[in-house]
Amino acid sequence: MQQARSVFHDGERAVQARAEVSVEWLKQSEGFVRSKMPQQHRDFFESLQMLFLGLLDSTGRPWCVPALGPRGFLVSPTPDTLEIHRDPVLSYELGLDRSPGASVGMLGIDLASRRRNRLNGRIQHASTGEMTILVDQCFGNCPQYIRTRHLPPGQDEPSAVSRRRGNITDPEVRRIIEAADTFFIASRAAGPLDGGSAGVDASHRGGRPGFLSINGDGTLSFPDFSGNRFFNTLGNIESDGRVGLFVPDFETGEAIVLTGHGSIDWNPERIKSFEGAERIVDVVPEEIWHASAALPVIGTTSEKIAS
Incomplete structure (x- = not known):
């Protein structure tokens, strides 16, 4: 009898082992990752005004x-498909692959309710202003480290986005x-990306302003806190290393908006410098862009980041 393929690829399993994730937890976790969206996930995506894509x-x-639009710009006609009726911001300028079969990672996030769902899949069809995704994996995430913010109602995509090649030394x-208390990260596994237990991922990271730091040599660093123990992003970094930050x-x-190469430091002495x-x-940046009007002006909130 053929053994069922794990929902986690080799890189994810390597980080799970290094972090001493129990076998019992991993067996339980396998059940959280679905190959189709349950109705509550479909309803959630269709309620969103903002989606982040890798x-x-x-x-x-x-x-x-990001992809932005009024509620209803995301549609799930079936449990294994999600339609995006807007072009992702900067997708043409950055030359992003939206051809049939291309892998994509997605994070649906509602900053007001601090709810987020992850989805990995492959592009079935794409044309100007629309894209259909076939689902490989979907699962929910807890609200940890998300700062509450309220998106203006009826927010559409930016009318014009300019980008300028930047440098880490630019003011x-x-x-x-x-100043960031939030950023989003895309990562990829090594080798052919055939969906299922390998592919592209998009994820959220949050902390106090300054948790994403610029080092003297121009590299970036950020702490990794306790999460769902899936290690999708870190597993991709272990597997391939290439990452993109928004x-x-x-x-x-x-x-x-930047792309570069990430690595994981397990040195306990260095880890002590980041509480928790x-x-x-x-991250060693390879290419950096400064984009104007990439998101709606959402503003600040006095609410602390929930842990």
Whole structure:
């Protein structure tokens, strides 16, 4: 009898083992990852005004970009498909692959309710203003580390987005990165991306302003805190290393969009410098862009980040 394929690929399992995740937990976790969306996930996606996608460029590098629209721009006609009736921001400018069969990772997030769902799949069809995704994996995430913000009602995609190639030394780049309490990260597994237990992932990271730091050598670092123990992002970094970051400034609508190479530091002495961290992730930027009006102006909130 053929053994069922695990929902976790080799990179994810390697990080799980290094983090001493129990076999019992992993067996339980397998049941959380579905090959089709339950009705509550379909309803959730259809209620959203904002979706984050991990897409690859022509060289295989992952980028993380949002898709924005009024409620109803996301439609799930069947449990294994999701339609996006807007173009992802900067997808044409960055040359992102939206051809049939291309892998995509998605994070649906409602900042007001702090709810988020993950979805990985493959593109079935894409044309100007629309894209249909076939679901490989979907699962919910807890609200940890999400700061409550309220998106203006009826928000549509930005009418015009300009991008400018940046450098880590640019004042605008440093200002946005060093003030960030939220960013989004895309990652990819190594080798052929055939869906299922391998592919592209999009995820959220949150903390206090400054948790995403710029080092003296121009690299970026951020702490990795306890989460669902799936290690989708870290497993992809273990497997391939290429990552893309989308760092928003919610007060201005600007964003820093970059792609580079990530690595995981397990050094306990270094980890001590970040309270509550279990690992440190370092990112060497390869290409950096400063985008204007990449998001609606959402503004700030006085509510603390929930843990």
